Amino acid sequence: MLEPICAPATPLLPSAIAVVRVSGGGLAVRLGTLLELPEARRAALKELAWDGYRERCLVLYFPAPHSYTGEDLVEFQLHGNPLLVRRFLEHLGSLGIRLAEPGEFTRRALLNGKQGLLEAEALRDLVTAATDTQLRQAQARAGGTPPWVAQARAALTPWMARAEASVDYGEDEGITLDLDAMTADLRRLAELFHVEQARAAGARWLRDGVRIALVGRPNAGKSTLFNALAGQERAIVTEVPGTTRDVLEARAPWAGLPLFLFDTAGLRRTDDPVERLGIARVREVLEQADIILHLVPLPDPAPDPEIIDRLAPFAGKVLTVRNQADLGGSATGDEVCVSAAAGDLDQLAGALRQRFLGPLAPDACLGALDTRRQRELLDELAVQMDLLLALDAGTPPEVPASLLQGAWGLLARLTGEDRAESSLDQVFSGFCLGK
Ligand SMILES: Nc1nc2c(ncn2[C@@H]2O[C@H](COP(=O)(O)OP(=O)(O)OP(=O)(O)O)[C@@H](O)[C@H]2O)c(=O)[nH]1
Ligand SMILES: [Mg+2]
Structure with missing residues (x-):
């Protein structure tokens, strides 16, 4: 588990309740002077005292891995006074629990396999949606990875294996890649990408x-x-x-x-x-x-x-x-x-x-890919497929092998499974604090 982080999960405005979340390793020790952690997933009323402040609040403890982040997570439901929340966060800071970056909770959820990148993006949009259509689009996307991604992987896998086998053993073992059979089989996948492109082109406007x-x-x-x-x-x-x-x-x-x-x-x-x-x-x-x-x-x-x-x-x-x-x-x-x-x-x-x-x-269009990042990857996927389908019979197997690998890699970038820091930064910079 990573170093503990904290953040307000609700806006810093006078309100009935303000939620502060803490996630990370060693929470029982770090928070030891403030409270004894309650039973897992049971709301407990706690009297907290620090630096002359007193606060009666509800506390929830979600031990890893059954939490939003997949780490130990404690949620404090304080009185909704922004000053109180600030003082509380300062105190957490003095206990060695630093303030989270925007989106850091969700980023950890992603690293711990609690969520996919597509799901995280949809959650970000769910929070910022300003019209009913945007809300419905974000909700339709909240399921995460769309089913066609699994279909695409299932279609690509055997051809990747065959292409690689013919690259590795082709001449010695007489293994050749049947390009005609491959294009016949993958044509449907290419069509699927084109359908998704058209849906995404519309979904973009539903989102933006x-x-x-x-x-x-x-x-x-x-x-x-x-x-x-x-x-x-x-x-x-x-x-x-x-x-x-x-x-x-x-x-x-x-x-x-x-x-x-x-x-x-x-x-x-x-x-x-x-x-x-x-x-x-x-x-x-x-x-x-x-x-x-x-x-x-x-x-x-x-x-x-x-x-x-x-x-x-x-x-x-x-x-x-x-x-x-x-x-x-x-x-x-x-x-x-x-x-x-x-x-x-x-x-x-x-x-x-x-x-x-x-x-x-x-x-x-509802539920289709919609962010610029997603649409660009989808476009690249479609191009990769079209190139694959256009290969001539005599093409050496290295070419389809690399195109198939490329398509596979694009799918991994789309879902965030490749864990590329650059795309994670791009996604999480748009998050609000405490998410
Ligand atoms: N018959 C008819 N009148 C219209 C129609 N649309 C607008 N009008 C009338 O045209 C006049 C001008 O309308 P506005 O909507 O103020 O026009 P505008 O383009 O905003 O004008 P400015 O703000 O002055 O540039 C008003 O008297 C409207 O009632 C229409 O479809 N049919
Ligand atoms: Mg006018």
Whole structure:
């Protein structure tokens, strides 16, 4: 067991209860002056006293390996006073129990085989999810390693063995790798990776949310649409051009996607200093947006040269939305028609889904790999497979052997079984203290 660590597991805010966790080796001795550890997994009321402070609290003891970290773990349920928690942590420090790094408890759980890396990532997301969709996605991922990983391993194993045998003994023993049989067998695995890639491409948005900027000339109906998507009257809507002057933000689930909405000041040349400041802020929003909805009133298709100039650098992520469809007119090409005021937004919902989820329904993406780390590894896996399937009959067995090994290694990196410090650091830096 590693050196003992401690951390508050609940936020340092006045609250009913504050939980402090201690994990590591030698806890009975380290905590000896403070308390006698209670019976395993039985809540016990303890009177603690240190440096003139007194605290009556519930204490739980989870001996290794039956704890979150797999180490001996003690949980203190203190009164939820942040100052009390700080003093308590200081005292633990004086007993030689240092403050944990963010994610260190989970990292130990991983090292002790209590959890896989994919599960740890899902738990991190479960704590930080801000919308229902994100919460559901994190919960769907909390099961850890998806079943297809085991399928992939089962499919790869015999071919790895054959490829290695033909590398080691090929010429002497006449063992050759039947590339045709291998590609026929592994084709299904390659297809599976492609399916998972498509699901992951959608799940990414379920996890991260879609940042949508609403832009257009004054009175185009940006704020009306913003309110309709947000499901609440957040922005002021009037027939006066230039109503919105600042950037407004709202989060809302819509069309099965977690949306981060940004309403902006209408883009136009203006001498009004306040409106100009608002317009200056729009650029930042445009840069960060995943998609920019350019609102143009359907009945009045006059071009907006000012706006078209401003949107030019972001052409790839602009969708023209023709609003006020209730007043008549028809759209062209890739444009979508809506009536923000009447709540007629079906075309927009369809366009957003198509763009971010492709042909998949949101539920079909639920539970797929979603973080950048996971998606990059999945992409590499798919490439590795495609290379393997494209090998010519005469290829020496060293090539498939190394590609198969590579795929195997990528799976181990994905699940964290390779224990590579760099990927662990990347994952655990995003954790909060005490997790
Ligand atoms: N008929 C009709 N009117 C709409 C529609 N959407 C918005 N409007 C009206 O258009 C006017 C301007 O709407 P806003 O949502 O304030 O427009 P905006 O683009 O935010 O305007 P600024 O903030 O001034 O740039 C309001 O009177 C709305 O009621 C629509 O779909 N149909
Ligand atoms: Mg507005």
